[in-house]
Amino acid sequence: MPLAVFSQADGPRRLGKVIGDQVIDLGIAAPGLPGDVAGFLAAGEPALAAYRAVGPDSPGALPLSAVRLHAPVPNPEKFLAIGMNYSDHGAEAKELGLDVPKWQVWFNKQVSCINGPYDDVVAPRVSEKLDYEAELAVVIGKTCRYLTPEEAPSVVGGYMVANDVSARDWQMRTGTMTLGKSFDTHGPIGPWLTLAEEVADPHDLDLRMLVNGEERQHANTSQLVHDIWAQISYLSQVMTLRPGDILATGTPAGVGVARKPPVFLQPGDVMRVEIAGLGHIENRVIADR
Structure with a gap:
């Protein structure tokens, strides 16, 4: 509930x-x-x-x-996302010439990108490579620092469905990725927050992305390279995590930029992200004004 x-x-x-x-x-x-x-x-x-x-x-x-x-959390202090955290996505990124990281690689999605679960996503007039990324989002429930992985489950408030919408041309311009991940409307989350006590095992959740009804991504969170507890522990060595902070835990293979040939989102496309037990979000792409 x-x-x-x-x-x-x-x-x-x-x-x-x-x-x-x-x-x-x-x-x-x-x-x-x-x-x-x-x-x-x-x-x-x-x-x-x-x-x-x-x-x-x-x-x-x-x-x-x-x-x-x-959006369940419209103004968190932090909205962080991890890159290449499914091995199959890492493999497709490697084919694009990107190095697979040894350590956890995190980037900011500016909180101004947060969008509702059924609201429109704007295709920026300055980007030609708009892409999708289905993800499980974790919401921190307690202020914490310097956690071990064993302590991490105790600070999770709940879980949401997320779509790490990405302007790939802007993402690839710099090593930080932040600009390409932070366009207005490019952080739809929801449809609600499922409390941690209601999720038996966050590492056994099926997730998938459909675009115009066609399945583009399908995986299970058991396939995470760095599991949720390792992610929280790693971040907590650097910064204090606070209630409401959002962590996007990675996307599996099947993103548009890695398809042959690449397929990018266009106005009129509808993205639907589903995670078993957590519900779904669905967002239509619209042209910039």
Whole structure:
């Protein structure tokens, strides 16, 4: 029963608990809870206890079909992504002349790129090589530093579906990759946050990317080169991780730039990322204005 950010028509964004085909407005059912996901995670066990007490008969129920879902974490302190973290994606990158890294390679997606789970993705007028990357996103739930991999599971708040939309021509211009990964709208996430306690094994989740209904990527998170706990531990040696921080855990083979011949996204294309147990996001590509 995941945690969602929703609105009705042009109304304010509210926090809700998704139960079946309805969402329970937590501002009504549990008015003492924080009004945003990062605040909810930072509140810890008392917030979780109040959340668990909200059921299908709680006040504030609305049909999911009657609301708009938004990015669960719209303004994290950090949005980080790891490169070439599936061996098959590393192999296709090597064919493109890229070195497969020995260590974890991380880059920033600027938080201004965050987009809703069903909102349009803009094809920039300055890029001709727009691409997709289906990914599992981890959301940090506790402030932490200098963790061991064994300690890492205790700081995860939950999991989301993500699409690391990439302007490949801009990505390849510099070694940092940040600009090519950070265009406005190029970070769709959602459709909600599935809490860590509801995911039995994040290293056994099927994920796939479809473009216009055609499967382009299909893998399982068991294939991660550096697993989630290693990723969190590695980053925590460098920086303090805080509630709401987003970590995109890597994409498998099948990206457009590695196809023969390369196939890049065009206005009108529809990307759909699915992860078993976490739901899906779906975004249409539109032309820049």
